[in-house]
Amino acid sequence: MSSPRRVVVLTGAGISRESGLHTFRDADGIWSKVRIEDVCTPEAFAADQAYVHAFYNARRAQLPEVAPNAAHAALARLEAAFEGSGRELLVVTQNIDDLHERAGSAHLLHMHGELLRARCTRCGATPDWNGPMSVDTPCPACAATALRPDVVWFGEMPLHMDAIQGALERCDLFVSIGTSGTVYPAAGFVQIASGHARTVELNLEPSEGSSLFDHSILGPATDRVPAFVSALLGP
Ligand code: BV8
Numbered sequence: 001m002s003s004p005r006r007v008v009v010l011t012g013a014g015i016s017r018e019s020g021l022h023t024f025r026d027a028d029g030i031w032s033k034v035r036i037e038d039v040c041t042p043e044a045f046a047a048d049q050a051y052v053h054a055f056y057n058a059r060r061a062q063l064p065e066v067a068p069n070a071a072h073a074a075l076a077r078l079e080a081a082f083e084g085s086g087r088e089l090l091v092v093t094q095n096i097d098d099l100h101e102r103a104g105s106a107h108l109l110h111m112h113g114e115l116l117r118a119r120c121t122r123c124g125a126t127p128d129w130n131g132p133m134s135v136d137t138p139c140p141a142c143a144a145t146a147l148r149p150d151v152v153w154f155g156e157m158p159l160h161m162d163a164i165q166g167a168l169e170r171c172d173l174f175v176s177i178g179t180s181g182t183v184y185p186a187a188g189f190v191q192i193a194s195g196h197a198r199t200v201e202l203n204l205e206p207s208e209g210s211s212l213f214d215h216s217i218l219g220p221a222t223d224r225v226p227a228f229v230s231a232l233l234g235p
Contacts, residue, residue, distance in 0.1 A: 004171075004172045004232065005086065005087045005172060006088045006167075006170050006171045006173070007078075007082075007087070007088065007090070007172075007173045007174075007232075008089075008092060008164075008167050008171040008174050008193065008197075009075060009089065009090070009092070009174075009175045009177060010092050010093075010174070010175070010176045010177070010179065010186060010189055011075075011091060011093045011094065011095060011178055012093075012094045012176075012177070012178045012179025012180065013029075013094070013095060013178060014179060014180075014203060014221060015069075015071050015072065015093075015095070015099075015177050015221045015225070016066075016069075016072075016095055016097055016178070017178065017221070018069045018221060018222045019066045019067060019069045019072075020062075020065070020066045021062065021066055021099075023178075023180075025180050025182065034055060036154060038051065038052075039051065039055040039056075040153050040154055041153050041154045041155055042153055042155060042156065043155075044153070045148060045153070049148075050134065052148075052149075053132070053133050053134050053135065053149075056115065056133070056149040056151070057132040057133060059096075059115055060115045060116065060130070060131075060132070060149075061132070063097060063115065066097075067099075067102070068100070068102045068103035069099070069222050070222040070223075070225070070226050071178075071221035071224075071226065072100055072102075072103035072105070073103045073226075074226040074228075074230075075089075075091055075103065075105055075225065076103040076104030076105045077229060077233075078229045078232065079091075079104070079105055079106065079107055080104070088107075089107055090107050090108075090171075091105050091107060091108045091109070092108075092111055092160075092167075092186075092189075093108065093109070093111070093112075094111060094112050094179060094186050095112070096112055096113055096114050097115060098114070098115070098116055109160040109164060110159065110160075111152070111158040111161070111186065112151055112152040112158060112159070113149070113150045113152045113159060114151070115151065116128060116129055117129055118133055118139075118147045118148070118150055119147070119148055119149070119150040120139035120141060120142060120146050120147055121146045121147070122144035122146040123139060123141050123144065125139055125140065125141035126150050127140050127141070129147075129149075129150075133147050158185060158186070164189070168189055168192040168197075169192065169196075171193055171196075171197045172197050173197055173198050173199075174189065174190060174194070174197045174199045174200070175199075175200045175201075175228070176189070176199075176200070176202070176203070176207070176209075176213070177202045177203070177221060177225060178202070178203060178204070179203070179207060180207050180208060181207035181208040181209035181210075182208050187208065187209055190209055190212045190213060191212060194212065194213075194214070198214050198215075199213045199214045199215075200214065200215045200216075200217065200228070201213040201215070201216045201217070202219075203216070203217075204219065204220060
């Protein structure tokens with residue numbers, strides 16, 4: 001195949017696992033300790049804001065303690081190599097951590113929002129947010145105590161879907177990295193791309209959608225992603 005010119009990469013929690021952030025559905029995953037319905041739905045937040053704030057405050061506090069890994073760095077290297085060459089790379093991440101940015105990726109969309117951003121449910125402001133948040137924290141813009149994490153919960157519409165749909169329809173290579181393929185609409189992206197794009201999955205183990213991909217490369221992201229990027233960029 002000629003070298004791809006329009007690449008879309010989807011990442012999930014598996015790409016951050018070797019940086020020390022837990023995934024969701026592995027044996028030691030986040031959902032083995034906390035129930036989705038208690039922390040990751042609008043109803044959960046309405047029922048117990050303090051509990052949901054504590055869940056996201058703990059995950060936000062972890063970020064300064066972890067660093068991007070070789071897989072994040074490889075995607076940033078791919079973006080840099082494409083720059084100015086007429087080739088396009090878009091990374092769409094389901095992750096709410098900031099490891100892609102810290103590795104240097106700029107053509108990046110967080111479809112499930114970001115841990116380091118707040119959203120005011122009163123005025124809609126979305127200020128950057130590094131510290132803890134509570135039911136008593138005033139919005140910097142309108143002073144209302146109405147802040148929530150700016151993340152997408154189950155039942156809420158993911159972000160940037162028009163841009164993502166367009167990129168998937170135009171791409172000639174779709175790569176899925178470190179995701180179990182259980183959460184939609186992300187899990188359906190491979191079906192939008194296949195037919196006109198080569199589709200490749202890089203994962204520690206087969207995902208729920210493995211059979212939908214042209215190729216499946218199994219192994220840890222910090223090994224398989226740099227090797228995949230080097231093969232893409234050639235000698
Ligand atoms: C929506 C928030 C519509 C932030 C998250 C039935 C059928 C189809 C869909 C549905 C359905 N019932 C309900 C739905 C919709 C629902 C859904 O898909 N439910 C699933 C469970 C069936 N989806 C939604 O609600 C979405 N919204 O559909 O809106 C709509 C339409 C109109 C109007 C309004 C709305 C919203 C989904 C977003 C939910 N928010 N997170 C946060 O707290 O993080 S989702 C949550 O799961 C995470 O954020 C994460 O992004 C996401 C996916 O998980 P993964 O990233 O894949 O992680 P996981 O642990 O599962 O897998 C890790 C993988 O890595 C594994 O495969 C593992 O093998 C691999 N791995 C591990 N280590 C490594 C590795 N790989 C490589 N190297 C390693 N070292």
